[in-house]
Amino acid sequence: MVESSNKRLAIKAEGLVKRFDENILAVNGIDLTIEANTIFALLGPNGAGKTTTINMLTTLLAPTEGSASVAGFDVIKQANEVRNAIGVTFQETTLDDELTGRQALDFHARLYGMSKDQRTAKIRELLALVELEEAADRTISTYSGGMKRRLELIRGLMTDPEVLFLDEPTLGLDPQSRARIGDYIVELKEKHGMSVLLTTHYMDEAEKLSDRVAIIDHGKILTEGTPSELVEQMGADVITIIGHGNREEFVSKINDLPCCETVTSGNGLVQIGVDSGSKHLVEVISQANQSDFVVDDISVAKPSLGDVFLKFTGRQFRD
Amino acid sequence: MSAAITLWNKHMVKSLRNSMEMSSMLIQPVLWVVLFGVGMGSLLGPNMPGGQDFYITFMLPGIIALTASGGAIGGGSTWLNERLQGIVKEYLAAPIPRLSILMGNALSTVSKGLVQSLVILIVGLIVGANMTTNPLGWLGALLLVSAFTLGFAGIALAMASSTDNTGAYHAMIMLLNLPLLFLSNALYPLETMPTWMRIGALINPTTYVVTGLRYLLIVNGTELARVEAIPLWLCFLVIAIFAILGMWLASRRFKKSLN
Numbered sequence: 001m002v003e004s005s006n007k008r009l010a011i012k013a014e015g016l017v018k019r020f021d022e023n024i025l026a027v028n029g030i031d032l033t034i035e036a037n038t039i040f041a042l043l044g045p046n047g048a049g050k051t052t053t054i055n056m057l058t059t060l061l062a063p064t065e066g067s068a069s070v071a072g073f074d075v076i077k078q079a080n081e082v083r084n085a086i087g088v089t090f091q092e093t094t095l096d097d098e099l100t101g102r103q104a105l106d107f108h109a110r111l112y113g114m115s116k117d118q119r120t121a122k123i124r125e126l127l128a129l130v131e132l133e134e135a136a137d138r139t140i141s142t143y144s145g146g147m148k149r150r151l152e153l154i155r156g157l158m159t160d161p162e163v164l165f166l167d168e169p170t171l172g173l174d175p176q177s178r179a180r181i182g183d184y185i186v187e188l189k190e191k192h193g194m195s196v197l198l199t200t201h202y203m204d205e206a207e208k209l210s211d212r213v214a215i216i217d218h219g220k221i222l223t224e225g226t227p228s229e230l231v232e233q234m235g236a237d238v239i240t241i242i243g244h245g246n247r248e249e250f251v252s253k254i255n256d257l258p259c260c261e262t263v264t265s266g267n268g269l270v271q272i273g274v275d276s277g278s279k280h281l282v283e284v285i286s287q288a289n290q291s292d293f294v295v296d297d298i299s300v301a302k303p304s305l306g307d308v309f310l311k312f313t314g315r316q317f318r319d
Numbered sequence: 320m321s322a323a324i325t326l327w328n329k330h331m332v333k334s335l336r337n338s339m340e341m342s343s344m345l346i347q348p349v350l351w352v353v354l355f356g357v358g359m360g361s362l363l364g365p366n367m368p369g370g371q372d373f374y375i376t377f378m379l380p381g382i383i384a385l386t387a388s389g390g391a392i393g394g395g396s397t398w399l400n401e402r403l404q405g406i407v408k409e410y411l412a413a414p415i416p417r418l419s420i421l422m423g424n425a426l427s428t429v430s431k432g433l434v435q436s437l438v439i440l441i442v443g444l445i446v447g448a449n450m451t452t453n454p455l456g457w458l459g460a461l462l463l464v465s466a467f468t469l470g471f472a473g474i475a476l477a478m479a480s481s482t483d484n485t486g487a488y489h490a491m492i493m494l495l496n497l498p499l500l501f502l503s504n505a506l507y508p509l510e511t512m513p514t515w516m517r518i519g520a521l522i523n524p525t526t527y528v529v530t531g532l533r534y535l536l537i538v539n540g541t542e543l544a545r546v547e548a549i550p551l552w553l554c555f556l557v558i559a560i561f562a563i564l565g566m567w568l569a570s571r572r573f574k575k576s577l578n
């Protein structure tokens with residue numbers, strides 16, 4: 001019974017902890033439940049613990065504490081079954097420069113026991129997807145950074161994985177390549193029922209691709225939901241203020257106002273979520289004047305995932 | 320096993336494509352035989368029981384052992400490179416036994432070592448080493464060399480798993496390689512050594528591979544080898560244990576490097 005209910009989950013993690021040495025707590029108790037056939041984005045600043053989490057879920061690292069299953073298999077007790085069911089694109093390149101692109105893909109598929117015919121067909125299909133056909137028989141050392149990234153991405157897709165892990169998959173890609181890869185990932189999900197866990201530093205990408213998003217910092221998940229749920233928490237509008245002076249007093253005054261749902265302050269920015277930006281703008285400015293806070297710049301906008309990110313991590317989405 | 324063969328295949332494809340590696344792999348043992356063998360032969364020859372030509376015959380097994388250990392060092396640095404470049408992550412995420420990753424590397428090291436050994440034997444014949452052409456002798460010799468290479472490859476892989484620094488790896492392994500060659504009967508007979516050195520040579524696996532090769536390859540080798548008072552079966556036994564210990568050490572250090 002437990003087995004069959006787990007099967008419907010792509011990923012389940014409970015109390016996952018990873019400690020390096022004595023005092024580096026890279027992942028500090030992560031719980032994740034990711035349904036099959038969803039694209040799930042893990043967002044967080046540098047050093048938040050995203051890669052470490054992926055390394056544990058992909059069986060590369062043993063968790064210090066906690067447990068996890070991927071595609072219904074336990075990452076420790078059934079590591080080989082997990083490996084059989086997943087595809088991974090790591091954050092840092094893991095390509096062997098001395099092989100040709102085609103050799104790299106073929107070799108990878110052989111590790112998974114794919115037959116010659118399957119390999120040939122899949123390689124042709126995927127090379128076409130990322131427009132690497134012409135470069136396929138050159139050694140990888142002659143590829144540009146973006147070409148290597150594209151090759152690495154399709155390598156993870158060679159084996160038609162049930163669960164795909166993508167650690168910053170589109171880092172260093174031009175907009176067209178990003179868009180194509182994004183479309184293909186969505187297609188894989190929709191047509192083949194694949195589940196995807198990805199990390200990204202592109203907020204538009206996270207918002208567009210993912211069904212659900214979690215924000216992670218200091219090894220903990222701070223919030224989780226669909227992109228629109230998270231954005232709606234922010235209020236209908238966000239007033240963003242850059243200024244100097246007595247910020248603390250200003251923030252506490254704003255906090256006391258009934259109109260304002262969220263106040264965040266970090267990196268010299270103050271963000272206020274309100275039900276209607278134009279209605280409360282004057283009020284906010286007058287609070288600033290009363291608290292010796294000089295407003296240098298003020299704007300009203302619809303909130304985005306980036307604002308949610310800022311609220312939870314105190315950092316801009318791309319810093 | 321099939322994963323080990325896939326990995327072996329990858330390493331071989333890479334080496335065959337690399338013309339610099341290939342040519343140095345083939346030329347180096349030839350240079351050893353020709354320069355060192357002939358040079359030392361004319362220096363030491365008059366003192367050798369069989370005269371000048373005999374020194375080449377005498378030291379040929381040592382050159383095979385030396386080349387095998389050189390190949391093992393190369394296998395270790397391939398492994399270290401794969402670790403440092405993150406290539407290992409691809410293997411670790413794949414549904415293959417962890418041990419097959421090491422086996423693939425060791426197998427390719429052994430294969431290259433076998434090719435080199437054959438080259439040395441052929442060059443040896445050409446420059447006039449007094450060698451048998453008995454195929455059984457050659458087969459036994461290649462088997463012995465393979466096991467020796469495996470053992471040394473294990474040590475190299477263990478060291479390459481224990482450090483993240485290419486310079487440190489080479490420094491450590493050279494420190495080990497030197498006594499393995501010189502503290503053995505590869506270049507001079509046991510009986511002419513001072514006692515402390517003979518004891519060192521007797522606990523050195525190189526002595527056993529060299530002695531075994533003399534039994535198997537050299538005309539009247541039994542006579543020559545018997546001087547050392549080491550029977551042939553002991554050579555095979557010691558080298559088999561060496562191979563197993565080496566691979567055991569490698570897999571231990573490898574597992575440790577994963578966390």
Ligand SMILES: Nc1ncnc2c1ncn2[C@@H]1O[C@H](COP(=O)(O)OP(=O)(O)OP(=O)(O)O)[C@@H](O)[C@H]1O
Pocket residue numbers: 020021024025026044045046047048049050051052053091
């Ligand atoms: N092998 C390791 N040994 C020691 N500390 C490590 C190791 N790997 C990661 N860390 C530490 O764990 C923390 C989380 O790192 P991780 O790579 O998971 O972050 P991340 O969220 O992927 O960041 P980024 O966006 O920069 O990729 C960091 O503080 C990092 O220094």
Ligand SMILES: [Mg+2]
Pocket residue numbers: 050051052091167
């Ligand atoms: Mg990372």
